[in-house]
Amino acid sequence: MTDQRLEDVLGRLRDEGVRVTLPRRAIVSALLGGGHGHVTAENVTAEVQGEHPEVHASTVYRTLDTLERLGVVYHVHLAHGAAVYHLAEDAHLHLVCASCGVVIEVPEDVFHTLADGLHQGFRFTPEVRHFALSGHCDRCLPR
Amino acid sequence: MTDQRLEDVLGRLRDEGVRVTLPRRAIVSALLGGGHGHVTAENVTAEVQGEHPEVHASTVYRTLDTLERLGVVYHVHLAHGAAVYHLAEDAHLHLVCASCGVVIEVPEDVFHTLADGLHQGFRFTPEVRHFALSGHCDRCLPR
C-alpha cells in the first residue's frame, strides 16, 4: 500500500539534500495521486489542504519550484491563467483552443521539423514545452 | 506634418462608430511614433503621459483593447511579463530566449509546415502570433 513512486520521489529529495517534510510529502502525494496532469498550484493546494489545512499556498509554490528544479515536475503556461504542473515523466506538448479552452496533448516529435528549421534559419532552439501553442480546434475555427 | 497614418486610423475609428477622443488620439500617436514595435501598455502610458499627464493607465488598456478589436494592433505574450503591442501591419512571429530575453522576429511562413501537420494530425489550427515561442538562442544554449 505504500506508494513506491512516492518513496522514489522522496528518496530523490533526500539525495539532493532537500528535506522531507509533511507538506512536501502531501504535495508529492497529491501530484502522484491526482495523476491526470494539468493541475494548477491552486488545485494542489486545495487537495493538500483537504488533509492538512495548515499547509499554506506559499509552501505549495515553493515546493513546486523545488520539485521543478529537481526535475520531478515541470510547468506549462496554457493560456492567460495559472500555470499547470505535470509530472516530468508525462512530458508532452500542449495545444490550447483560444475559444473553448480544450487542451490537446501531442508528442514532442511533431515539432522536430519546425525545430530544425528554426535552428538552421535563426540559430534558435525552441523549447515548446514551457508554453502551450495557442490556436483553434476545428469546431471553434473562426469563419 | 499631419501624420497621414494617424488620420487613417482615426478615420477607421469613426467609421466603426468609435469616438475620437484626446486620449485615443495620443495613444494612437504614441503607437505610430514609437514605431519600432514591442511596446507594453506601460510604455504607451508613459509616452502618452509625457504630453498628457491626466490620461490614466486604465484608459490606455481600454483603448488598446478597442484598437485590437478593430484590427489596428495586436498583442503578444513574449514571456512571463507584460504583453507587448504591435501595429497589425507589422505582424510577425516571436522567438524569445528564455535566458537572455532576446526577441527574434520571424516571418509567419516558417510555421506553415507545422501548421499543416497539426491541422492534419490534430484538427488544430495554431495561431502562433499570440504567444511567443520560448527557447534558447545559440549563445544561451544549455550545456
Next chain:
DNA sequence: ATAATTGCAAAGTCTTTGCAGTTTG
C-alpha cells in the same frame, strides 16, 4: 441630448518574498 468615454480608486489574479518561529537531518 444621449450614449460613449474617461479618471479614479479599488479589486482581482497569480505568484513571490521577508521574517520569526519550527522542524529536519
Next chain:
DNA sequence: CAAACTGCAAAGACTTTGCAATTAT
C-alpha cells in the same frame, strides 16, 4: 544544533472593473 523549511501577512506585477463626471457626435 545548524541549516532548511514553514506559516503568515504583505507586497508585487499586470490588468480589469464599477461608477460618477465628462465629452463627442
